[in-house]
Each structure stands twice: as structure tokens, then as C-alpha cells.
Amino acid sequence: xxxxxxxxxxxxxxxxxxxxxxxxxxxxxxxxxxxxxxxxxxxxxxxxxxxxxxxxxxxxxxxxxxxxxxxxxxxxxxxxxxxxxxxxxxxxxxxxxxxxxxxxxxxxxxxxxxxxxxxxxxxxxxxxxxxxxxxxxxxxxxxxxxxxxxxxxxxxxxxxxxxxxxxxxxxxxxxxxxxxxxxxxxxxxxxxxxxxxxxxxxxxxxxxxxxxxxxxxxxxxxxxxxxxxxxxxxxxxxxxxxxxxxxxxxxxxxxxxxxxxxxxxxxxxxxxxxxxxxxxxxxxxxxxxxxxxxxxxxxxxxxxxxxxxxxxxxxxxxxxxxxxxxxxxxxxxxxx
Numbered sequence: 001x002x003x004x005x006x007x008x009x010x011x012x013x014x015x016x017x018x019x020x021x022x023x024x025x026x027x028x029x030x031x032x033x034x035x036x037x038x039x040x041x042x043x044x045x046x047x048x049x050x051x052x053x054x055x056x057x058x059x060x061x062x063x064x065x066x067x068x069x070x071x072x073x074x075x076x077x078x079x080x081x082x083x084x085x086x087x088x089x090x091x092x093x094x095x096x097x098x099x100x101x102x103x104x105x106x107x108x109x110x111x112x113x114x115x116x117x118x119x120x121x122x123x124x125x126x127x128x129x130x131x132x133x134x135x136x137x138x139x140x141x142x143x144x145x146x147x148x149x150x151x152x153x154x155x156x157x158x159x160x161x162x163x164x165x166x167x168x169x170x171x172x173x174x175x176x177x178x179x180x181x182x183x184x185x186x187x188x189x190x191x192x193x194x195x196x197x198x199x200x201x202x203x204x205x206x207x208x209x210x211x212x213x214x215x216x217x218x219x220x221x222x223x224x225x226x227x228x229x230x231x232x233x234x235x236x237x238x239x240x241x242x243x244x245x246x247x248x249x250x251x252x253x254x255x256x257x258x259x260x261x262x263x264x265x266x267x268x269x270x271x272x273x274x275x276x277x278x279x280x281x282x283x284x285x286x287x288x289x290x291x292x293x294x295x296x297x298x299x300x301x302x303x304x305x306x307x308x309x310x311x312x313x314x315x316x317x318x319x320x321x322x323x324x325x326x327x328x329x330x331x332x333x334x335x336x
Contacts (some may be wrong), residue, residue, distance in 0.1 A: 013215040033193040041174040041187035046235040051198040057106035064296035090119040107139040113146040118257020127314040146260040243311040268305035
């Protein structure tokens with residue numbers, strides 16, 4: 001692979017990715033045969049799904065989920081099989097997960113830290129998933145884009161580092177969240193050489209290649225010292241505590257996130273019929289934009305009592321949101 005082949009990832013960016021993965025996750029990745037640089041992690045998941053999943057296969061998705069996972073499986077001709085994450089800690093039922101695995105299961109998607117709940121999968125949970133993947137010969141697709149945004153002493157564990165999982169885990173990540181460059185659309189995929197060969201073929205026909213100059217810029221980013229990631233986590237910890245304080249003052253119940261930069265809030269006490277209705281009210285009458293919870297569920301009604309706040313904002317933006325919510329908190333009630 002040469003620098004004239006940005007569709008796979010130029011060698012300098014691939015080397016930088018391999019070095020960072022070795023340092024942070026402890027995975028020894030060959031930059032020439034196990035890394036594919038993509039147009040963001042969203043394209044990465046689509047490429048992985050199309051390359052490895054066949055029509056009629058089943059893909060296990062933990063619910064609530066980032067909006068693209070279910071549609072990605074459907075685009076590949078597969079059937080999503082949803083396993084519920086239960087509040088307040090967003091744990092899954094072991095019996096339900098075991099039942100979800102069967103002879104038709106091709107893959108399971110794990111997003112940790114998790115969007116939208118902020119859940120960080122524990123070693124015990126990942127060990128169970130690893131056991132089931134090996135028992136049923138299932139691939140694991142892990143979206144680890146928020147790997148450095150952690151709170152309250154939680155630890156990010158890459159599924160690919162667990163015994164027996166290195167060859168069957170496809171790890172998806174990118175520059176967007178860690179380096180605050182969501183518009184750059186530079187992601188990457190780590191996989192075995194065999195899986196990487198198939199993934200690269202799909203990636204080539206999807207987007208040809210990620211922006212070469214931005215890949216180069218990513219090299220500098222991934223050479224930042226460990227202190228950068230410590231400061232990043234500290235910064236987001238402050239932002240998280242700030243928005244939780246705002247929600248406490250306004251009286252909107254929420255689930256405390258352990259990672260990522262979102263807060264799921266419970267709006268059931270306000271009397272709105274749906275989350276979408278409440279979201280429109282917040283935008284129109286309060287001046288605060290949120291994401292309706294129904295967008296994270298296969299059946300929208302499951303999310304009608306939830307909304308998602310995002311706190312990856314400048315301090316002045318969070319302060320404006322606070323001012324709006326506090327000033328108009330008495331107006332957070334059904335208008336009908």
C-alpha cells in the first residue's frame with residue numbers, strides 16, 4: 001500500500017492508527033493488512049455490514065441504539081434482532097441475550113461508550129458476549145468512537161482484546177469525537193486480514209477514499225501525548241456535570257451517563273403524548289433543541305418518554321441553554 005492509495009488509507013495515517021491502537025488498546029495491528037480508513041465511522045459500519053452480512057442473516061442490536069445500526073443491517077438484507085438495555089443502568093438480561101443468538105446470527109453490534117445512554121459495557125458483559133460469539137461462530141462489530149470520553153472511573157475495554165475475539169471482532173472508530181473534528185469524516189476499521197480484504201472492496205465502491213489531506217492531519221492528532229486524552233475526559237466531565245446541574249434545577253429527570261457526551265432524560269411526568277411533541281415544544285417555545293427518544297428504538301412508542309440532550313457544546317452555548325430552560329421552566333407543560 002502506498003501514499004497514492006487513499007482509498008485504503010495512506011501508509012502514514014495507517015501507521016499512526018496502528019501505533020495509537022497498540023498504545024491505548026494493546027492490540028497489535030498490521031497497518032498494511034488490517035486497517036481501512038473510511039469517510040467517518042458511519043460509512044465504516046455500512047461497509048462492514050455490506051461486506052460480511054448476507055441476506056437472511058440476523059444481526060443483534062442492543063436497544064436503544066444509534067440510529068444507523070438497524071437500517072445498516074436492513075440495507076445488507078439482514079434482519080435486526082433487538083436486545084433491550086434496561087434503565088437506570090442500561091443493563092441487558094442475560095437470558096434474553098442468550099436467546100437472541102442462534103444458527104442464523106451473523107453478527108452482534110456493541111457500541112461502548114454507548115450513544116444515546118452513556119452506558120459503558122463492563123468486562124463481565126463483554127466476556128459474556130465474547131462467549132456467545134465463539135459458541136455460535138458470530139462476528140462482533142464494535143463502535144468505539146467515544147473510547148476516551150469516560151466518567152466516574154469507568155474503563156473502556158475493547159472487545160477485540162478479550163481471549164478468542166481478536167480474529168472475529170471488527171473495531172470501528174474515527175477522529176470525530178476524540179479530536180473534535182466531526183466535519184472531517186475520517187474513520188477507520190480494524191479487522192483481520194481476511195475480513196479487511198472484503199471490507200476494502202465494499203469501501204472502494206461506496207466512497208473510494210477518505211479525504212487524503214485530512215488523513216494526514218489525523219497523523220498529527222494521533223501523536224498527541226496521553227495528557228491530551230486526560231484533559232479531554234476532564235473537560236467533558238465538567239460539561240456533563242454542568243448539564244446535569246441544569247436538569248436538576250429545571251426538574252427534568254435523567255440517567256447519569258458514564259461515557260460519551262449525551263444525557264437521556266425522562267419526560268413522562270410532563271404529560272406530553274409523545275417525545276416528538278415535547279421536542280417541538282422545547283424548540284419552538286423554549287429555544288433548546290434535543291433529539292426525540294423514539295429515534296433510538298425499533299418501535300417508536302418505546303421512546304416516547306425520552307429525549308436526548310447533547311453537551312458537546314461551548315460553555316456559552318450550555319449557559320444559553322441553561323438560561324432558556326430556567327427562565328421558561330414553568331412553560332414545560334402540555335400546551336393543549
